[in-house]
Ligand SMILES: [Zn+2]
């Protein structure tokens with residue numbers, strides 16, 4: 001007699017939802033209450049704020065350039081060591097491994113606004129912003145991860161995701177500790193570790209929520225994606241989301257020279273240094289091309 005694995009899978013799913021709720025509840029509570037309270041009592045130093053800004057930029061670009069444009073959309077190629085650097089930076093953002101992030105994101109493009117879209121904006125702001133993380137809906141169809149699993153650097157980052165993420169919290173603690181002892185370490189950890197993680201999480205979440213609910217649609221009305229220059233300011237250029245959904249493989253999200261898109265500037269600079277090549281730009285064949 002073959003025992004059914006369905007109850008075991010249901011239990012695993014429920015356990016995973018509880019862990020996610022606990023983890024994100026802890027991060028949100030610490031960031032919204034603990035970080036300001038600690039600042040009120042002890043104050044934050046110039047080093048804490050510098051580390052906050054630096055790590056916001058590094059981890060934000062790890063997501064936008066690394067997880068998004070490089071891994072999910074193959075909008076350019078680069079040496080493995082550059083790829084590994086971006087995936088470590090992206091891992092510090094607590095947005096799961098590039099393998100899981102990329103598979104979810106490719107699914108989002110393939111099934112936008114439908115039941116299979118993890119961030120389905122038709123279900124409202126909360127669900128598309130972060131409610132989807134706490135949903136017990138999990139997808140068994142692994143085809144969206146298949147292409148990513150062929151990449152050894154992606155699989156390496158997936159295997160070591162937990163220590164990579166933790167190192168992003170240990171780093172500000174060590175820097176602060178070396179500067180001002182234990183209180184300095186905790187101080188830098190609170191602002192540049194916990195506060196920064198919460199800030200980057202929410203700026204990324206805005207792309208799935210705000211950029212599917214409010215903004216203009218100058219390029220296509222095929223789905224709910226919208227352009228929002230305001231979100232681009234927070235997300236290194238990812239706010240030009242209507243353009244991105246229309247020309248998914250383009251290494252630029254803001255194609256015009258005056259569009260605020262630091263991610264495209266970083267990729268272009270890397271290409272000038274010989275550290276990135278095969279930069280893809282929009283053409284008819286690229287429009288809504290498959291990412292599988
Ligand atoms: Zn989208």
Ligand SMILES: [Zn+2]
Pocket residue numbers: 068072073105109244248
């Ligand atoms: Zn995308």
